Amino acid sequence: MRKYLTNKSGEGHIDTALKIIIGVVIGALILGGLYLLFAGDGGVVDQLDTEIVGMMDYTQELRVERAYNEDSGQYYLRYSYDGKHWNEPELPDYGEGATVYALISNNSETDPIEAALIQNGSTYYVLTSEDGGISWKEHFNFTATAITHFYYGTSAQLPGTAGSFSGERFVIRYKSGNHYTSSSNGHTWAKPTWSDLIPLS
Numbered sequence: 564m565r566k567y568l569t570n571k572s573g574e575g576h577i578d579t580a581l582k583i584i585i586g587v588v589i590g591a592l593i594l595g596g597l598y599l600l601f602a603g604d605g606g607v608v609d610q611l612d613t614e615i616v617g618m619m620d621y622t623q624e625l626r627v628e629r630a631y632n633e634d635s636g637q638y639y640l641r642y643s644y645d646g647k648h649w650n651e652p653e654l655p656d657y658g659e660g661a662t663v664y665a666l667i668s669n670n671s672e673t674d675p676i677e678a679a680l681i682q683n684g685s686t687y688y689v690l691t692s693e694d695g696g697i698s699w700k701e702h703f704n705f706t707a708t709a710i711t712h713f714y715y716g717t718s719a720q721l722p723g724t725a726g727s728f729s730g731e732r733f734v735i736r737y738k739s740g741n742h743y744t745s746s747s748n749g750h751t752w753a754k755p756t757w758s759d760l761i762p763l764s
Contacts (some may be wrong), residue, residue, distance in 0.1 A: 564603040615636075626644075627696025629663050637659075637662040638662045652698065654690060655688075657683050659686060661681055666680075670715075686705070707737035711736045714733075733747045743755040
């Protein structure tokens with residue numbers, strides 16, 4: 564009995580119990596973490612299953628969209644084949660202050676063309692893409708105080724003084740001193756040199 568009373572090792576039933584409890588708690592936390600990592604919602608297994616299903620149900624439908632960058636406060640273009648994985652398109656670099664003012668499409672199944680208007684301060688750039696939004700070509704640029712129209716459609720949406728054209732076309736109309744209007748089939752654009760006083764032919 565004296566041997567046990569004078570033992571200074573510090574190890575007793577309570578210490579052993581505490582070690583066991585701590586070991587069980589740590590083990591439970593590790594197992595719970597592994598479960599969430601691999602089998603929980605959003606875990607590796609769940610994401611892998613989603614990716615496999617997506618690959619089996621893969622349809623190559625190219626889509627381009629105008630998205631907002633919260634860090635820069637600017638709009639940019641991106642394209643995707645599945646709506647999940649997005650890529651940066653090939654387009655000229657207009658600097659950090661540039662933003663995608665608008666994006667339109669002719670929604671054609673035989674000759675699809677996208678048109679984008681890039682703004683950097685008071686300067687605007689007209690670009691088009693004929694491959695679904697992967698690569699972009701600049702046609703012309705101009706300085707404007709306001710954009711009044713940027714659409715694909717008929718000339719009925721324009722004021723009478725802006726002239727008219729047959730069928731549907733890409734249209735941009737802006738104010739820079741006078742009002743200027745240009746229309747295009749999407750393949751070729753001409754920088755407008757006329758004002759409201761001279762109707763389009």
